[in-house]
Amino acid sequence: MLTRRGFVQTVGIGAAGALTSSFIGARGRENSLWSAFEPTLQALEPGVICLASNENPLGPGQKVLDAVKAAFGPNGAQPGRYSGNAGALIEEIAKKFKVKTENVVLGCGSTQILRSATHLLTAKDRPLVGTIPTYEECAGYATMMGYPVRPVALDAEFKMDLGKMADAAKGAGLVFFCNPNNPTATYVGAKATRDFIARVNRESPETTILVDEAYFDYVTNPDHDTHIPIAVENPRVIVARTFSKAYGMAGLRMGYAVGHAETIKKMAEWDGGAGTSSLNVLALHAGIAAISQDPQYLVKERERNTTAREFTMKWFRDHGMKPTDSQANFLFVNIGRPAKDFRDALRAKGILVARDFPPFEKTHCRLSIGTMDEMKKAVAVFGEVLGKKAAAA
């Protein structure tokens, strides 16, 4: 018999069984240039430091968890009931960015947003433009649909090469503009981005630019601004956001797009039911609590990440290895050896870092920023692993 007290007590206890599974079958991707990069599934074992997936190591925070717990009970967020809370979350998002609710559509993670945009805006004769490497969702989807993808190389600093991207954008359906760029962690300033949008609008008026601001809250470069105000005015710009990063809700699956009302309407209609039939009730409540909380939450999370990021970047520099100028919660580091060797050695010591990112898999590794405590432990292990390798070489 479960008592109320007993029930409440189970909350907050990790209860994590040591269950490791490597599973590929239901992952659902054909092998292709763009989809070969998907992470290996890796259920975390207790004690493992996961620096593989650009998550917030602290999770959503107690306020959000408390809100979800409260919603679980008398006031409504019933796991057994279809939820009607999408509108309430949209309203909170609209309020935060001072846009109208018609400018916002929700998705099951920003994944659904990226897929809807790609589906609607690319075609056999309307290619997708994306950098190599970048987050693969759009290119993977376009490839699966048999739509062409125009890959654009990054510049020498691993930043998006805006001149080359604008050239590639001519006649394209969609430009995927991931800023900061995953996996290279680099950032293109707000002014340069505005100029880029203006140039593409001028030279290729039918092309839409999807600005993915997944890592927006981690940027510390002073030339930093969201492109949401442009998106709501400009039917050729969409901004994608997620609750998976600074808000620490990767496991709950909630993302959204902000854009011109007409564009948003098309995206909502494409998935039917305004695209919200994929959204779980707890994520909706968590999203509402997260986005309406004191904005200091984001400031503190950015500061926490920046401190641990600078510590880790300095360690690499001090050891003769060059990270890119990271503006995100992960680093892209030239370790001078194959990422796989580094990854496998770390895995054996309980640290998980990211998969390969071609064409840089022979030299570069992506690793996420954990807590300061985790990073202190991690760099000690990096030293052991890289030191041995260096000695062997």
Place this chain on the structure above:
Amino acid sequence: MPVSRRGFLRIVGTERTGPVSGAFLAARGLEAHFAEAQRSNGRQRPLLPPGVQEIRISSNENPLGPGKGALDAILGKFPEAGRYPFNSTPSEGALAEALAAKHKVKTDSIVLGAGSQEILKSAVRAFTSMEHGLVTAAPTFENCTGQVKRLKYPLTEIKVDSACRLDVEPMIAASKGAGLVFFNNPNNPTATVHGAKTVTDMVERIRKMSPDTVILIDEAYHDYVTDPSYQTAIPLAMETPNVFVARTFSKAYGMAGMRIGYGIGRAETMKKLAALKMPYNVSVLGVAAAIASLNDPKHIEEERARNTEVRAFTVKALQEMGAKPTDSQANFLFVDIHRPAKDFREICAKSGVMVGRDFPPFEKTHARISIGTMEEMQKAVEVFRTALRATSSTANEDKR
């Protein structure tokens, strides 16, 4: 003060609906409900007199929600809310493995969906085209119908037979050259089921006549069926190319809010659906809850028994009022009330009883009523009694 399991459910169940809901959901159905939830910012609420408790029997949900194991799993996984479902313990892969073990198949026969709606949507996207359309029923669950309409691909809807069962012969005939056949068994909203032999024969005949046509058998209400002639089509799907089954955790498993469903069939059939699957489409909490549910098959047995008892009670009460429910094999009834569903629905709603929307072409005669708890249905049948009396007198006045 400690409360029992029963007491906990009562606490959880006190106010079941979110800000949007009952009334709208009742009037328009799930897909429109989700759309409206976005458009109207969650503002529409049923206008109930003070003190009237809403009884939501409009959406074919399990009124008790998930079992204890699943509830504990959801709350226990909060600390992992920040991890992607491929990093959590258990991971989404563990759910696919648990489902594969349950159905004695390999994991490449399973595709997870954010609700079975994602599976249905993906099926239309994967298997229909301008040349090869959808064959479905009317009325039936409309997710595939809506998707094919948005794509502007050919659509053939076959009206159910006189007993409100899927009309198998014309569906077979229409399948020639179709991309996808959607066969909802039991059928929502008519609550009827076809036995295993009928389904097997249908599949065989369609396969012979039109081997490239994919057949999707949606068994969302599988766990509520009591008709002994019925069997799941999963073994059939596992031995037949181009046939697969959709299942959901939204019904007997009581997890409609968690959005987890799956497709199951031969690997080569599922491969095309897997390609369209959204990565990380199920939440960490949902995965944990679903696995906990699968480890508690007794809970499903109990839920079936509970539903069967309340269903029999409600059927009998309606029959005594002169209404005619179909042979329900699900957690809802499709009832000939001899008057427009809208009139009935609106009168019931005034007493807080929310029943299903219109289901054309039966909106002038039939209502869909989900099965709530016994306590809810005891209250609801009294409201039905009043509503049926009231609308009949209105109808008589109209005649005069």
